[in-house]
Amino acid sequence: MVTKKIAKKDQVENKDHMASAKSLNLAISTKHGVEISSFLRFKPLSFAKSYLEEVANLRKAIPFNRFKRNVGHKPGMAAGRFPEKAAKEFLKLLNSVEANAQFKGLNIANLKIVKLLVNKAALPMTGSRHRRSTKRTHIEVEVKEMGVKKKDSNKEASAAKPVKTKIEKKEAEKKENTTKTVKKETQKVKEDQKEEVKEAKEE
Structure with missing residues (x-):
């Protein structure tokens, strides 16, 4: 029971130095989102934003490690692609989570992506005569301010x-x-x- 209480206290303290954002029902490929999230997870937020801008301008590619069947090699990596549309949506989401962190008073230069999830959304049907399903994806991101020292309760009491x-x-x-x-x-x-x-x- 004591360990659970300590864990809850740590979670509360960590939430003060974290920010999150979500984007629902995005018209992008879930496979592209999975590859982008696996590449950018646990990376600094500044690096992720700059890299996505390069991907959107078709200058750098995203390495594909899972959905790599019949995918050609790209410079500096094995299988890779230029998911331009997905990169733009990810960039919008990262800008929004950065704004949320700035609103909470966090240091933007020390933000790190600690959670980046991509889930498949419900597929709506489009078309009247020849109906077909379209791509929809949910994205969730969470960043944390690094380099923050934990408060020592014993020192404060003394x-x-x-x-x-x-x-x-x-x-x-x-x-x-x-x-x-x-x-x-x-x-x-x-x-x-x-x-x-x-x-x-x-x-």
């Missing part, structure tokens, strides 16, 4: 305690000494009374 002066320390020592002497005297009195009772019984 800092909150008032510092005793020399005079107060001396007075406290005197009180302790007086209490000790009083206890000793009471013990002696009790022992003397016991001895007197024993002598009276013997007589």
Whole structure:
């Protein structure tokens, strides 16, 4: 039970240094989204934004590690593609999560993508005579401010305690000494009374 409470406290503290954003029912390929998310996950937010801009301008490719059947090689990597449409949607989402982090007062330069999920959405049917399903995708991103030290509750408690002066320390020592002497005297009195009772019984 104690470990669970500690974990909950850590989660609450971490949420203060995190920001999130969602985009639902995007008209992009779920496969492209999965490859982009697997490549950008746990990367700095600044790197992800700059790389997506290069992908949108067809200058850099996204490596495809899962859905790579019949996918050609690209410069500097094996299988890869230029998912221009998906890259633009991801870039919009990263800009929105950056704005959310800025609103919370986080340092934008130290943001890191800690969660990037892509899920397949419901497929709507389009067309009147020749109906077909269209692509829809959900994206969820979460960033965290790195380089933030955790608050030490013990240090805060010690800092909150008032510092005793020399005079107060001396007075406290005197009180302790007086209490000790009083206890000793009471013990002696009790022992003397016991001895007197024993002598009276013997007589």
